[in-house]
Amino acid sequence: MKKRSLSGIKPTGTIHLGNYFGAIxxxxxxxxxxxxxxxxxxxxxxTTVQNKEELSKNTLNITMDYLACGLDPKKVCLxxxxxxPEVTExxxxxxxxxxxxxxxxxxxxxxxxxxxxxxxxxxxxxxILMAADILIQxxxxxxxxxxxxxxxEYARDTAIKFNNAFGETFKLxxxxxxxxxxxxxxxxxxxxxxxxxxxxxxxxxxxxxxxxVMSIITDSKAPADPKNPDECNIFxxxxxxxxxxxxxxxxxxxxxxxxxxxxxxxxxYEKLIAFITPMREKREYYENNIEEVKKILKEGAIKAKENIxxxxxxxxxxxxxxxx
Ligand code: AMP
Ligand code: TRP
Numbered sequence: 056m057k058k059r060s061l062s063g064i065k066p067t068g069t070i071h072l073g074n075y076f077g078a079i080x081x082x083x084x085x086x087x088x089x090x091x092x093x094x095x096x097x098x099x100x101x102t103t104v105q106n107k108e109e110l111s112k113n114t115l116n117i118t119m120d121y122l123a124c125g126l127d128p129k130k131v132c133l134x135x136x137x138x139x140p141e142v143t144e145x146x147x148x149x150x151x152x153x154x155x156x157x158x159x160x161x162x163x164x165x166x167x168x169x170x171x172x173x174x175x176x177x178x179x180x181x182x183i184l185m186a187a188d189i190l191i192q193x194x195x196x197x198x199x200x201x202x203x204x205x206x207x208e209y210a211r212d213t214a215i216k217f218n219n220a221f222g223e224t225f226k227l228x229x230x231x232x233x234x235x236x237x238x239x240x241x242x243x244x245x246x247x248x249x250x251x252x253x254x255x256x257x258x259x260x261x262x263x264x265x266x267x268v269m270s271i272i273t274d275s276k277a278p279a280d281p282k283n284p285d286e287c288n289i290f291x292x293x294x295x296x297x298x299x300x301x302x303x304x305x306x307x308x309x310x311x312x313x314x315x316x317x318x319x320x321x322x323x324y325e326k327l328i329a330f331i332t333p334m335r336e337k338r339e340y341y342e343n344n345i346e347e348v349k350k351i352l353k354e355g356a357i358k359a360k361e362n363i364x365x366x367x368x369x370x371x372x373x374x375x376x377x378x379x
Contacts, residue, residue: 060089060231061194063096063136066113067103070120071254073239073247076295077200081233083125085198091131092192092359093121098136098143098184102177118348120258123338132362134355136188141367145187146180148374152216153183162205186210190217190225191363197228201237202246204230221373224366239295242271244288255292258338261328268324278315289319296326 062082064074082093095114104110114135126133136142158164161182167174182205189197189210197207207230214225238246241253248254255267271288284290284306293305308314341348371377 057088057090058195059092059193060085060196060198061092061094061189061192061228062198063094063099063188064117065096065100065103066110066117067100068113068249069254069256070117070258071241071247071249071256072292072295073200073241073254075124075257076236076239077233078198079121079124079126080236081198081231082121082131085196085231086127086130089196092194092362093126093131093133094188094355094359095135096185096188099181102175102181115345115348118352119338119341122341122348122351123258123334125334128351128355132355132358133351134359135352138352138356139191139359139363141363142184142187142191144367145191145370146184148370149183149186149213149217150180152220153213157212158182161209182206182209183213186213189228190214191366192359193226193366194228195226196231198231200239201232204232224369224373236295240288240291242267242288244272244291255327257331258335264327264331265324268320268327271320271323273316276316278318279312281312282309282314284309287316287319289316289323293319293323293326296330 060082062078064070064078070079082091085091095117097110097114100110100113104113118133118135121133122128158179161179163181164174164179167178185206186209189207190213197203197210199207207228211227214227218224241247241251242255243251243253245251245253256263259267271292273288274286276282287309290305290309294302297305309319368377372379
């Protein structure tokens with residue numbers, strides 16, 4: 056029997072190289088070896104996106120992004136979170152076992168507080184909804200970037216609490232985080248993130264991608280100066296695309312001097328466009344066949360629902376809301 060993999064992304068805007076290398080590429084690479092579930096976390100997105108046109112547009116966009124990146128709906132169950140309202144029911148059972156101080160330790164909530172924003176109850180409870188997503192499907196592994204590690208730990212803790220309170224019900228999931236791409240840096244060297252406005256969009260236009268690449272922050276060394284590649288934000292992104300020989304020869308050019316930042320950026324731009332072009336073409340196909348995209352989501356919802364049926368019965372029996 057294959058082990059099960061599950062992960063999701065919030066439809067909150069444009070996906071970027073961090074999402075691709077940290078998460079989506081893993082989903083694609085795992086789809087043969089694992090029984091795979093990939094979803095669009097639209098319930099989670101409502102913590103920030105509160106506009107119906109935007110939410111539904113983003114949801115279809117990210118579905119097309121997934122497909123263009125190589126997710127095969129014959130191999131992967133691709134669905135949207137809100138087609139499984141049972142996750143909110145499970146979130147409630149979990150909420151009743153979760154303490155306020157425990158959730159106060161969650162990074163996303165602490166960040167919101169540090170910015171002296173009043174967090175919504177939805178943001179506060181975000182990790183528990185995510186625990187429900189993972190545990191309801193009996194996931195063995197959760198492929199994500201490093202920023203989601205704590206959330207997977209919350210899911211494990213929650214499984215243990217539930218099992219202790221109501222009897223053995225859930226297995227404990229493991230995060231799957233790839234070391235080299237655990238935190239993909241943005242154009243300023245900090246973690247690439249929509250909220251830091253430092254992204255390189257995966258499906259941007261040539262112009263948007265060029266603009267992002269040309270804005271990568273560097274020091275002021277002249278082209279002739281020898282440079283330390285490991286301190287260069289351009290090199291850090293080159294590394295995502297280059298392996299072995301190619302990477303070593305670029306490293307050498309940095310160290311020897313003679314490679315200017317402008318040339319390094321031009322090379323990166325060319326590399327990016329070559330990399331993205333086949334995916335763009337695939338995405339255009341889906342843009343022109345949007346009914347096919349909707350059908351994939353509908354079929355995914357049916358399969359995901361089928362998959363949780365027995366588990367939901369077990370959960371309700373164990374909690375005691377079923378009267379047999
Ligand atoms: P988000 O955009 O926050 O919904 O993230 C979706 C997925 O992409 C999650 O698995 C994140 O961990 C991953 N991710 C987001 N940004 C990065 C990054 N800069 N490096 C690696 N993974 C990332
Ligand atoms: N919190 C994740 C993110 O921001 C999205 C997400 C929601 C998720 N539910 C999940 C990821 C379950 C993995 C498993 O990226």
